[in-house]
Amino acid sequence: MTFQSILDEIKNNLNKVLSEMSLFDIDFSVEPAKPGFGDVSSNVSYLLAKQLKKNPAQIAQLISEGYNKTQHTLVLKSEAHSSGYLNFFANWDRLCQLILSESHLDTFGFVELGKQSPIVVEHTSVNPNKALHIGHIRNIIIGDTVSRILRKADYKVNVLNYIDDSGLQVADIIVGFTHFGFDQEPPNDKKFDHYCGDDVYVKTTQKYEEDFSLEEIRKNVLKELENGSSETAKFADIITRKVLANQLETCWNLSVTYDCLNFESQIIRSGLWSKIFEKLKEMKLVEFENDGKNAGCWVIRGDGKEEDKVIVRSNGTATYIAKDIPYAAWKLGLLDDPFHYEKYPIEQPNDQKLWQTTLNDSGSTEHDFTGQKVITVIDSRQARLQKIITDLMTKFKSVPDTYVHLGYESVTLSSDTAKTLGLETEGKQTQMSGRKGLYVSADSVYDLLKEKTIQETAKRNPDMRSEDIETVAHNVAVGTIRYEMIKYDLDKIITFDLTKSLSLEGDTAPYIQYTHARASRILEKSGRSTSIDVDFSLLIEKSELDLVKTIGLFGISVKDSANNLSPKVIARYCYDLAVSFNSFYEHNKVLGIENKKLEDARLCLVNSFKLTIERSLDLLGIATPDRM
RNA sequence: GGGCCCAUAGCUCAGCAUGGAUAGAGUGUUGGACUUCUAAUCCAAUGGUCAAGGGAUCGAAGCCCUUUGGGCCCGCCA
Numbered sequence: 001m002t003f004q005s006i007l008d009e010i011k012n013n014l015n016k017v018l019s020e021m022s023l024f025d026i027d028f029s030v031e032p033a034k035p036g037f038g039d040v041s042s043n044v045s046y047l048l049a050k051q052l053k054k055n056p057a058q059i060a061q062l063i064s065e066g067y068n069k070t071q072h073t074l075v076l077k078s079e080a081h082s083s084g085y086l087n088f089f090a091n092w093d094r095l096c097q098l099i100l101s102e103s104h105l106d107t108f109g110f111v112e113l114g115k116q117s118p119i120v121v122e123h124t125s126v127n128p129n130k131a132l133h134i135g136h137i138r139n140i141i142i143g144d145t146v147s148r149i150l151r152k153a154d155y156k157v158n159v160l161n162y163i164d165d166s167g168l169q170v171a172d173i174i175v176g177f178t179h180f181g182f183d184q185e186p187p188n189d190k191k192f193d194h195y196c197g198d199d200v201y202v203k204t205t206q207k208y209e210e211d212f213s214l215e216e217i218r219k220n221v222l223k224e225l226e227n228g229s230s231e232t233a234k235f236a237d238i239i240t241r242k243v244l245a246n247q248l249e250t251c252w253n254l255s256v257t258y259d260c261l262n263f264e265s266q267i268i269r270s271g272l273w274s275k276i277f278e279k280l281k282e283m284k285l286v287e288f289e290n291d292g293k294n295a296g297c298w299v300i301r302g303d304g305k306e307e308d309k310v311i312v313r314s315n316g317t318a319t320y321i322a323k324d325i326p327y328a329a330w331k332l333g334l335l336d337d338p339f340h341y342e343k344y345p346i347e348q349p350n351d352q353k354l355w356q357t358t359l360n361d362s363g364s365t366e367h368d369f370t371g372q373k374v375i376t377v378i379d380s381r382q383a384r385l386q387k388i389i390t391d392l393m394t395k396f397k398s399v400p401d402t403y404v405h406l407g408y409e410s411v412t413l414s415s416d417t418a419k420t421l422g423l424e425t426e427g428k429q430t431q432m433s434g435r436k437g438l439y440v441s442a443d444s445v446y447d448l449l450k451e452k453t454i455q456e457t458a459k460r461n462p463d464m465r466s467e468d469i470e471t472v473a474h475n476v477a478v479g480t481i482r483y484e485m486i487k488y489d490l491d492k493i494i495t496f497d498l499t500k501s502l503s504l505e506g507d508t509a510p511y512i513q514y515t516h517a518r519a520s521r522i523l524e525k526s527g528r529s530t531s532i533d534v535d536f537s538l539l540i541e542k543s544e545l546d547l548v549k550t551i552g553l554f555g556i557s558v559k560d561s562a563n564n565l566s567p568k569v570i571a572r573y574c575y576d577l578a579v580s581f582n583s584f585y586e587h588n589k590v591l592g593i594e595n596k597k598l599e600d601a602r603l604c605l606v607n608s609f610k611l612t613i614e615r616s617l618d619l620l621g622i623a624t625p626d627r628m
Numbered sequence: 629g630g631g632c633c634c635a636u637a638g639c640u641c642a643g644c645a646u647g648g649a650u651a652g653a654g655u656g657u658u659g660g661a662c663u664u665c666u667a668a669u670c671c672a673a674u675g676g677u678c679a680a681g682g683g684a685u686c687g688a689a690g691c692c693c694u695u696u697g698g699g700c701c702c703g704c705c706a
Contacts, residue, residue, distance in 0.1 A: 034650090036649095041649085043648060046647095046648055049686070050686075055686090056648080082649090083648075084648075085648075085649055087649095127706090164706085305630055306631080306702085307702070312704085314704060315704075317704085319704070320705070380632070380633070381632095381700060381701060383631090383633090383700090384631075384702065409633070409634085409700085456668070460666075476668090487641085487642095488641070488642095489641085491634070492633095492634075492641080493700090495640085500640085503655085505655090506654045506655060507641085507642095507653070507654045508668085511654095511668065511669085513668085526665085572642070579653090585665080585670085586661095592664090592665080606665095628666085
């Protein structure tokens, strides 16, 4: 926590100064200063204005004088600003040394928040009946990025993907295959998940609208799916696993990986529901309705103005939300684990092992994928249902904030993009719909970006081998998608536009990746390995010190981001870091300058930057090409 | 009818949690910088009644209340 050192020093010293003035327990701020106001600022004098009956500027003057008498190593001096702020100027010789040497350690940016406690992050959880679209991608990238950040914050993260393989959407494509004559082989090399989503699913649901009598078939298939031993269920298992494999391919391609796949069909067959139902009845969290509109149902009472929620229908079957309750309790480790675990048949591209639940105990391994805390990434349209689950879990495990619904706004299509898909929206953005075939698939966006990047990279690097161009283009395409999905606040709607979202300039991943390529090139051309045994006092230019400062803020950003489950904080940090480097790059020459000691110091700085941008972009799952 | 979210520059967004200095980026438009460590870059200009109104405060883009505009959710569907 490098820059934190100077903040800590100032905080301690300020407290000393205050206690000499017989002032205690003042909750003042000490934070990195705005440009032009020194290096660190504190609002302490504002907070004392009333108590001391003096204006803030006078108080700042007083404290500043006191401060300059204290022992300080990282601060050169403090200064009272006429506004009342107290500004501090850093001892950059020492701070450079501290920040730059620490940034060379593998642990740089690591913060001890989680203390290795297990935490569950569930994301993706897409019905296995279609290809992933750009809306799913927001969920997936948020989940994956949060997982990476929590790992950096010392949590033991278990990443889960819930496979809803027995719901209505799956039933729909099964009906398509078994009743409407869709071939099991997709036409001309189409990916199977795209075929199921674009053709089978869309056209099958269309038929329902034309002929309501088909509803009967659909209901029967759904019923057969829940009974695991039926032929329909076995057939559905084959189909959904094929789709799932394709979906995972898309995820892996975007550098997203998991620890365990949980299948809904197995949760249903495990009998977890009846156990949790008994518990709910015992704890009086559900009540049986004798009359009224929900007569014959078991309901959860809504608090205040909320409506009661039916969880068991009058025919005895569980509703959608009810299926989520045992899973939520399982994730928190509140139930005896009925599952065994086996390796997923396909390996993930990184070293991470992928497991899947099974009810078959022959030769399988025991694992614990539960967590003391659980984070479920689902879009905010489900907020109401998630609140019911969260409330229940809080009653089961009486520790607050252990079950968190991490909600986010949806991705919509711009009017122009909707038009290219054949929908006229009169200039308005529009929600995507899998059922109507109104979506932009993740694979197609990736392909478009990759093609664009291949051309750009080939143009810039005529001597580059085509497989290297391919790799660069892959990394840039993935980076662009991931950055676009993470840089906005979670509660901002992202309007996806096929043209505008493919930009590679400005506040984008390629901009940041490009700074890494620049840094790599300098280090490569220097022809030697960098040392941290250099004269840091030679780094005096504003753009040099700004870069050092930004590097030093990495840990603070990680902490902020992890505490608030706010992945965009890291995206902003990466961007700020890249801007600092570009400014340094434009204003200072590193190689071929007369002062060799300065060259050494700058090389050290470039290397620190390179390591830090690699680590911070890695938190976003974005790779850092050496050339591009 | 009830609930959740959003509103800051022409456009897309930071800043709001934890009130304090001169409200910042990108993009767009206009001009400038490649014989130099890669111009996916940089520099400059342009652009703001922080939706409106009220309140508490020495002090509000930020906190509280109201209103307006926009999005979403409220089934014995999933």
